[in-house]
Amino acid sequence: MLRRALKVVLALALLGAVVVFVAQAFPGLVGADRALTVSSGSMEPAIPTGSVVFVDDVESSDVEERITEGDVITFVSGDNRLVTHRVVEKYTAETSVRFRTKGDNNDAADPEPVYRQQVVGEVLFSVPVLGYVIAFANTSHGFLLLVWGPVLALVFSELVSLYRAGTATRENDPE
Structure with missing residues (x-):
């Protein structure tokens, strides 16, 4: 036995x-396009450090329709790092769309907006x-x-x- x-x-x-x-x-x-390891605690407790996020790539032309406030997205930051944060505000103009993002565990929103060209994809789920x-x-x-x-x-x-x-x-x- x-x-x-x-x-x-x-x-x-x-x-x-x-x-x-x-x-x-x-x-x-x-069902994802890429799997990325989370290396900081900025999204805790929703996505703890050491989790793997499974990301569905979003084409630049589809960003405006697919991404809304509350979604967790992965984007290329100004210093060319991949960052995964939550969209807290969406700004839409005639010719552009940009997002204000924030890590759930951060006190303030990210200093720079995220433009549609910077969005890599939307996080489908994570595995701690x-x-x-x-x-x-x-x-x-x-x-x-x-x-x-x-x-x-x-x-x-x-x-x-x-x-x-x-x-x-x-x-x-x-x-």
Whole structure:
């Protein structure tokens, strides 16, 4: 009974590791265009540091229709960093649209408006802690532990089961 439970736990750990890596590497499988790791606490508690946000790209021509106040967007800041903040105000003029953004955990709105050309996309959802797991998995120790550990444990468990089955057969086999 304990062995069976251990096998299930190991199989689920391996499956979880695979799902995590596949979703992050191929965000299209979960309906997103890109997956980005959050490296600051500006959006806490809604999106904690170390989360992965799954972003649906928005074409510049679609920004005005798709993005509204309250949406969380990813945009290119003035210093060419990707930033994920909430839209707190939308300004529409005849020929342009711009947004005032703010991190949920920040006291003030961002100093510069975000123009339609800067918008990368809209955040569909986030997965807390996943960024930390991916960062750890990208180290040699993390890869060994998170990927090869469950694989080797499952193989070892199966070999032990085969050995025990063979031993039981020989003990019950009258010669």
